Amino acid sequence: MRLSVDGKTHEVDVEEDMPLLWVLRDEIGIKGVKYGCGIAQCGACTVHLDGVAVRSCQTLAADAVGANVTTINGLGTPAEMHAVQAAWAEHQVAQCGYCQSGQIMQAASMLAQIPNPTDEDIDAEMSGNLCRCGTYPQIRAAIVTAAAKLREA
């Protein structure tokens, strides 16, 4: 099947029910997308399907055909960071950093829909993403910074 990921087309030969997570990681080799739980409990695997955050561990490969898949690696690069990534770096959010790909993808998707989120919006949108290191206060601060940046742009 043919998948469009981060602006590139990949021809992959996989089972229809292989989760997108594993197609990305083990078949295409995009390692920024993380495995944490496999059951939609942690959000580490979050990617965008046509700009909307989904859990790639719950998205079947076949269901991603025809959509634009964006991963953390496609959202921005160290040289050209997305506003959310730049805010994450500015606030030094990451501790171990393992959850942060998913946190950033979730936050970017939220801000695309809610440009000026309230604390309650942030609670509602971000509570599906676990951070075992407890970086939540920094995540909240970085979202506020990123939101302001994006509204200016």
Place this chain on the structure above:
Amino acid sequence: MGRVKTIARRTFLIGSAAVLGGVAFGAYLYKRPVENPLLPDLAEGDAALTEYVRITSDGVTLITPRADKGQGAYHVQAALIAEELDIDLDQVTVDPGPPSPAYYNTALSEEAPGFMPTDEGFGANSMRTIMGAAMKIMGMQITGGSTTTADSWEKLRVAGAVARETLKAAAAQQTGVDVAEMTTTRGTVVLPDGTAIAYTELAATAATLDPVQDVNLKAASEWRYIGKPMQRLDTVSKSTGMQDYGIDFELEDMLYATVVTNPRKGGDCWWINDEAALTMRGVHSVVAVTGGFGVIADNTWRAFQAAQQVTAGWSRAPYPAEQSDHWAALESAFADGKQDSQYRDDGDVEDALDEGDVVTAEYRAPYLAHAPLEPINATVKVSTDRVDVWTGTQVPRFVQTEVGKITGMDTEDVHVHVLMMGGSFGHRLELDVCRQAAEIAMTVPDTPVKVTYSREEDMTHDYTRQIAMARMRGTVKDGQVETLDLGIAMPSVVSSQMSRIGLSVPGPDAQIVAGAWEQPFGIPNYRVTGYRAPELAPISSWRSVGASSNGFFHDSALDELIHAAGADPMEERIRLTWDENARAVLEAVADMSGWSGPSMGENRGRGVAFCMSFGVPCAEVVEVTNTDRGIKIDKVFVAANVGQIVDPETLSRQMSGGALWGLGHSIAAEITHSDGMSDQQNFDGFEAMRMYQVPSVETRALELGEHVRGMGEPAVPPAAAALANAIFAATGTRLREMPFRNHFDFV
């Protein structure tokens, strides 16, 4: 800052050794030098200046042997070297280095058994020395016990200074200019005429010189990095998905595997039926591993899927099958014959209890999983003459030994490459996955195999935090706490952990009472007794180890007595402490929180808790509201004394992260057993804090006294007690068992 000589004579010697066309320097400890681990790898023209710096014509590498689990350890270690070496962090490569006994951790022995961290007496210091020597013999390159900063503080700065001065001597030899006229900056030696010579150009000459040993460490006023907020080295890579972890490791022709072992930890596997699995797409083979099986496939998901199709016969658990039996074992451990230690026995507890009205209480803390977000994994390749292991581990030397045993390879032929860890919290002190990956890789020689645990395997086979119980009796008199008698029962974490590497540790286990017996309070009648419960489910060090449960027990007990005395929780703790640093920490948290008593109006309340662990006095205030939907944690204030702040940003993250870790688990998390198996398998059953529950967190670090301490763990122990004390203030209900959500909802 004094000459290095005095420091060096006390704790380590500077040595050097000639190598191919050069010399390597080592900050050797004690009189007997430890073999320099970098020497075998040095090519001609390279100079390994101490074990912590490597300079080649290609660049400068700083070796940071303490593992990074997300706490910023690589960053802190690199900053300490760079400070003295006069190089900037954007100019260096950071490498954890090979596993080696030369990197052993002396600070781990600072927690000498039976002596308080505040105790500077002869007995305590000589005991620490003995423990330090033991660390050396065992070659313990361990990251743990919040020791990274303490261990690195002198060694790494001296290493940087020796390297810097030797490079200047090399420049003098090359140019004839007097060393006294030179300066150093950004990785160069600068001559009086402004000519800058890069360290990389001086490496070959430096390699021919004796190391300059008579060096000065910089005064605090000259520091560029230490004490200043820094941009962590890994911040951008971790914000852009570019940071690889062990689980992301990839090699040509690699195979992907997973393991399933007896869900009753440590039990046997009698038989397996792999017929169905072997017909599945991409499955290479199903192989036996100790206690279970491994599935090798061409993709991790295919290995996971196939593993679910294998049926197996499992033995019973080598420990009580039902959770209630574990608690019963703890209850019956409170017996004279099972006393493990009584490091504190002040005044006359028995007399006081005979005379006054006795307050009693019993507390419980459950088993807890470490559950770092990156599931446990390791990649192993077995070749005829060497074995390579790529994994995130806190104990690379043990990995080397164990994998050597399994593969029949000499230890020096086992090469351990330490990779970045997506959290650990103590989980990556364990070796199972490396053993299993070695067993699996032996069946496919010359082929690298990456073994990834499913989250379910990770959680159900976690060697959890200990379960523990405490019983308190106490008295109060004239508005003051008069007697505190605390008994704590738990199995020994140290012996459970050490037994898995074939070691037995004689004597009492100080962890059974850590975070309780050494608290700096002058209670007139004060006794802390440890009781050793029998070994139950296997357990392991969980962020702050014994203090993770005992900080809750001790401070909750104290809070109950203060309440019984009718005293103010903050004032009475301050009155009771004889340690000036502890007092300063309590005063700081009172100031930050605007403390004015536990009551904050209807349905609101605050609680304070204090625990000294790993030598760090830490106090926390938690504010809560009892809403109609449940308890809401509004604010948390954390104050601690670390002696010396290296990076304030990293430090405050450890303080807030540690407090949230303690709070999150106390609210919702536990591991229980039915039929010998963990009832919780994934994050749906093992909850920790999520965004909607997170309070605002304010931190303040103090720099008092001469000790340098790490902050990875000490913010954990007071958190649960501060929350329980706050809930008591808001609701009048005293919580004595974790998780608290068995008694209250949380919003």
